[in-house]
Amino acid sequence: MPTDELSATFAALADPTRRSILTRLSEGEATVNELASAFPISLPAVSRHLKVLEHAGLISRSRDAQWRRNRLRAExxxxxxxxxxxxxxxxxxxxxxxxxxxxxxxxxxxxxxx
CATH class of the missing domain: 1.20.5 (Single alpha-helices involved in coiled-coils or other helix-helix interfaces)
Known part of the structure; x- marks a missing residue:
């Protein structure tokens, strides 16, 4: 797993599903379920992609009651x-x-x- 931030960014961007998730999040925040509905993969697979994006710092995740909102980070x-x-x-x-x-x-x- 990449140790520096730039390597983590490029590693996260290497996957087309993660790039699609980022494109969707560029339109506004979304829950895991909202994101998963756009992809032909399982909810756990989308969650794994989100963890990679979060580890790279490309998204932030927050809790709102029982929902976990995901949003794009530009830095x-x-x-x-x-x-x-x-x-x-x-x-x-x-x-x-x-x-x-x-x-x-x-x-x-x-x-x-x-």
Whole structure:
């Protein structure tokens, strides 16, 4: 099981059912029964998916009488997006340097002649 928050986020997002649950929760909070009605899997299976999402910090769960409400949490998504953007900037920088190198007059030909 992943130990850091970013790994837990990506591991939770790796499953299409969990992504569908998150999409549903982006529309508003829901109970386990409300979520389960949208999927062709058992109630215990939905509960297991919710536990993974909760462990990753992607949802929060609260009790309201006998119902347990589930709601989406944005912070882990923000952290994942920030990490992906940092990787994008790093790769873009590398590609810009490669482009500049390839555009230098004569160097590409000299390198190719060797």
């Amino acid at each position: 882990p998504f923000d952290e994942a997006v920030a990490w992906m953007q940092s990787r994008t900037r790093a790769w873009q920088s590398r590609l810009d340097r490669l482009d500049a190198h390839l555009r230098r007059p004569g160097e590409a030909l000299e390198q190719g002649d060797r």
